Amino acid sequence: MLIIKNIHASVDGKEILKGINLSIKPGELHAIMGRNGSGKSTLANIITGRDNFLVTKGSITYNGNNLLEMSIEDRALAGIFMSFQYPVSIPGVNNAYFLRAALNAKLKHQGKSEINASDFMRLIREKVKLVNLDESYLSRAVNDGFSGGEKKRNEILQMLTLEPELSILDETDSGLDIDALKTIAEGVNNFRTETRSFLAITHYQRLLEYMHPDYIHVLIDGKIVKSGDISLANQLEEKGYSWLEK
Amino acid sequence: MPNALAVAGLLFQYRANMKNNQSIIDSAISQEYEYGFTTDIDQEKIPPGLNEDVIKIISSKKQEPEWLLDWRLKAYKQWLKMDEPDWSKLNYDDIDFQAISYYAAPKQKEKLKSLDEVDPELLETYNKLGIPLEEQKLLSNVAVDAVFDSVSVTTTFKEELEKHGVIFCSFSEAVQKHPDIIKKYLGSVVPTTDNYFAALNSAVFSDGSFVYIPKNVRCPMELSTYFRINAAKTGQFERTLIVAEEGSHVSYLEGCTAPMRDENQLHAAVVELVAHKNAEIKYSTVQNWYPGNPKTGKGGIYNFVTKRGTCLGDNSKISWTQVETGSALTWKYPSCILKGNNSIGEFYSVALSNNFQQADTGTKMIHLGKNTKSTIISKGISAGKGQNTYRGGVKIMKNADNARNFSQCDSILIGENCGAHTFPYIDVRNPSAQMEHEASTSKIGEDQLFYCNQRGISTEDAVSLIVNGFCKDVFNELPMEFAVEAQKLMEVSLEGAVG
Numbered sequence: 082m083l084i085i086k087n088i089h090a091s092v093d094g095k096e097i098l099k100g101i102n103l104s105i106k107p108g109e110l111h112a113i114m115g116r117n118g119s120g121k122s123t124l125a126n127i128i129t130g131r132d133n134f135l136v137t138k139g140s141i142t143y144n145g146n147n148l149l150e151m152s153i154e155d156r157a158l159a160g161i162f163m164s165f166q167y168p169v170s171i172p173g174v175n176n177a178y179f180l181r182a183a184l185n186a187k188l189k190h191q192g193k194s195e196i197n198a199s200d201f202m203r204l205i206r207e208k209v210k211l212v213n214l215d216e217s218y219l220s221r222a223v224n225d226g227f228s229g230g231e232k233k234r235n236e237i238l239q240m241l242t243l244e245p246e247l248s249i250l251d252e253t254d255s256g257l258d259i260d261a262l263k264t265i266a267e268g269v270n271n272f273r274t275e276t277r278s279f280l281a282i283t284h285y286q287r288l289l290e291y292m293h294p295d296y297i298h299v300l301i302d303g304k305i306v307k308s309g310d311i312s313l314a315n316q317l318e319e320k321g322y323s324w325l326e327k
Numbered sequence: 328m329p330n331a332l333a334v335a336g337l338l339f340q341y342r343a344n345m346k347n348n349q350s351i352i353d354s355a356i357s358q359e360y361e362y363g364f365t366t367d368i369d370q371e372k373i374p375p376g377l378n379e380d381v382i383k384i385i386s387s388k389k390q391e392p393e394w395l396l397d398w399r400l401k402a403y404k405q406w407l408k409m410d411e412p413d414w415s416k417l418n419y420d421d422i423d424f425q426a427i428s429y430y431a432a433p434k435q436k437e438k439l440k441s442l443d444e445v446d447p448e449l450l451e452t453y454n455k456l457g458i459p460l461e462e463q464k465l466l467s468n469v470a471v472d473a474v475f476d477s478v479s480v481t482t483t484f485k486e487e488l489e490k491h492g493v494i495f496c497s498f499s500e501a502v503q504k505h506p507d508i509i510k511k512y513l514g515s516v517v518p519t520t521d522n523y524f525a526a527l528n529s530a531v532f533s534d535g536s537f538v539y540i541p542k543n544v545r546c547p548m549e550l551s552t553y554f555r556i557n558a559a560k561t562g563q564f565e566r567t568l569i570v571a572e573e574g575s576h577v578s579y580l581e582g583c584t585a586p587m588r589d590e591n592q593l594h595a596a597v598v599e600l601v602a603h604k605n606a607e608i609k610y611s612t613v614q615n616w617y618p619g620n621p622k623t624g625k626g627g628i629y630n631f632v633t634k635r636g637t638c639l640g641d642n643s644k645i646s647w648t649q650v651e652t653g654s655a656l657t658w659k660y661p662s663c664i665l666k667g668n669n670s671i672g673e674f675y676s677v678a679l680s681n682n683f684q685q686a687d688t689g690t691k692m693i694h695l696g697k698n699t700k701s702t703i704i705s706k707g708i709s710a711g712k713g714q715n716t717y718r719g720g721v722k723i724m725k726n727a728d729n730a731r732n733f734s735q736c737d738s739i740l741i742g743e744n745c746g747a748h749t750f751p752y753i754d755v756r757n758p759s760a761q762m763e764h765e766a767s768t769s770k771i772g773e774d775q776l777f778y779c780n781q782r783g784i785s786t787e788d789a790v791s792l793i794v795n796g797f798c799k800d801v802f803n804e805l806p807m808e809f810a811v812e813a814q815k816l817m818e819v820s821l822e823g824a825v826g
Contacts, residue, residue, distance in 0.1 A: 153781060
């Protein structure tokens with residue numbers, strides 16, 4: 082599904098990613114772990130197409146297409162979704178309205194007819210329960226005045242509604258209490274199928290305890306220095322990152 | 328939504344497109360200003376230039392009584408002594424007032440008995456603009472007065488309104504048929520000496536709309552005037568007067584468009600509102616005059632307008648809502664004089680300056696009565712090289728005990744080459760006053776756009792989503808169906824604002 086080959090990328094002339102190789106197949110959940118500044122979020126931004134990152138070398142293909150040549154929204158429409166670490170607020174724009182606009186953009190892209198307001202509300206009311214958010218959040222402005230935990234739940238709500246093929250969870254666990262963490266992990270787990278893939282980016286193995294990743298990769302200074310299964314996360318928890326550094 | 332079809336017919340095309348959401352933007356790409364056509368029609372136009380004779384000609388064409396001619400001439404003499412105001416942030420070349428023709432009218436038979444006698448070319452023009460004037464086609468509850476260049480072409484639903492005692496007609500007709508009311512109120516809110524452009528208007532105004540709502544009548548339908556400038560090198564100087572008697576209620580809408588022309592055209596209107604005890608006037612504007620060439624800035628309407636209402640009686644209320652997306656220049660400060668105790672003044676505004684447009688707009692709230700209350704919500708949007716200025720004054724006079732004002736002025740910037748400016752003036756002379764002022768300026772963030780894009784929403788849709796969210800408080804004040812049209816207008820006016 083997603084094949085990343087020898088990706089080098091820089092921001093403001095500074096090289097952040099120094100040759101990343103990663104391949105994600107349908108149904109897999111990969112976790113990328115690393116310290117602050119190791120390049121985790123940069124990787125997520127490169128995949129989603131954020132403008133201020135420059136890819137200097139390497140390639141990324143997504144379902145056989147050259148991802149790096151696609152616009153941000155084309156990547157999204159092709160099925161790539163990112164749960165943001167810091168979701169922005171959009172004052173005055175109704176949360177449900179925003180989500181319906183996104184869903185309709187996707188349906189239109191797939192050549193399907195748009196969903197009308199009442200069908201959408203029926204759909205979204207079901208989804209809201211899954212992330213344990215009150216329905217009143219639907220009529221509030223997008224992320225406006227939401228707490229950190231509410232924002233993260235709202236991101237997952239969007240994921241459940243848009244049903245992407247590849248979901249990037251950027252530090253989705255940060256700033257969450259244990260209950261919220263469980264709710265979100267459960268939401269993701271129930272959403273997992275043989276065709277849906279995930280790339281979870283995190284500092285801690287906390288989230289991974291609930292999410293059962295197939296692979297764990299450790300990112301240090303722009304390179305994946307070690308890959309393994311869940312036991313690697315446990316080792317990191319015990320020993321930290323320093324034993325992996327040169 | 329038949330209402331909007333007639334009311335905001337200026338936006339009719341977007342409605343058709345609404346069925347197919349995607350084509351809104353598509354159609355916007357292929358057209359820059361869709362009301363830019365001209366109507367080829369026999370015209371009666373007096374040569375450019377302004378002097379006492381011109382004013383006499385206008386007055387005699389209108390068969391006006393002596394007192395009105397005197398009133399005009401007095402205003403003209405005052406105007407000659409006045410200087411064009413230069414305190415605004417607007418930059419423009421001097422206006423040559425002698426190069427403008429002050430009267431243009433489609434030639435027609437002396438008196439029109441029915442719509443059948445209106446020139447078909449004119450009816451076609453309004454149909455093109457989405458304003459069918461044939462009453463049988465008006466399914467909706469909206470009466471329309473159509474002003475073409477200097478004269479009112481027709482007013483619909485007159486009979487229906489007459490049943491309720493509501494007078495809605497062209498200003499010229501009102502001068503003939505209701506001279507007492509005109510004489511009583513003309514200039515009572517905006518005196519001829521008020522300002523340069525109001526004085527000019529008083530001297531040369533050609534037509535406009537007149538509304539009279541009798542005591543305790545709730546006007547059974549929305550009233551609407553549609554202004555169209557057609558003739559070249561002609562100014563438009565209309566005058567609107569609305570009088571709401573005790574306990575009455577009226578909602579009035581105006582819309583405006585003009586052809587695309589390379590030269591700037593002057594529009595200098597005056598609007599006067601009078602609300603008696605317990606009366607309420609709601610005045611909404613969607614202004615979409617030709618903004619000039621988006622690439623060169625050439626042409627476009629110079630819009631210098633004086634709008635003011637007096638809350639004369641206790642518990643009266645005047646509410647201004649404006650969506651200003653057109654004109655090369657906008658100079659406009661719809662204001663309220665809160666004379667009656669407990670009276671309320673409101674101003675809700677969205678002003679957009681894209682490309683080379685400049686807007687200097689805001690309001691004045693003058694509190695005279697006790698327990699008077701005013702609310703100001705202003706949303707300025709700047710894009711391209713547009714410059715947007717909010718200029719507002721709140722005055723609490725000595726006897727206005729317990730007056731309250733809330734002002735909120737927000738600006739949003741799209742791109743690097745535009746500007747937003749805010750000038751709030753506050754003058755409080757009574758210690759019991761409560762004033763609140765909030766202001767913000769923000770840029771449409773890369774972050775917001777990225778977030779929308781990442782959800783599969785295109786940049787164009789994202790910009791209009793964000794801007795509409797920004798304007799929501801104001802759009803909420805528009806009559807419902809009008810609000811939908813305003814949103815669409817905003818989308819098209821922002822076309823290309825983000826590269």
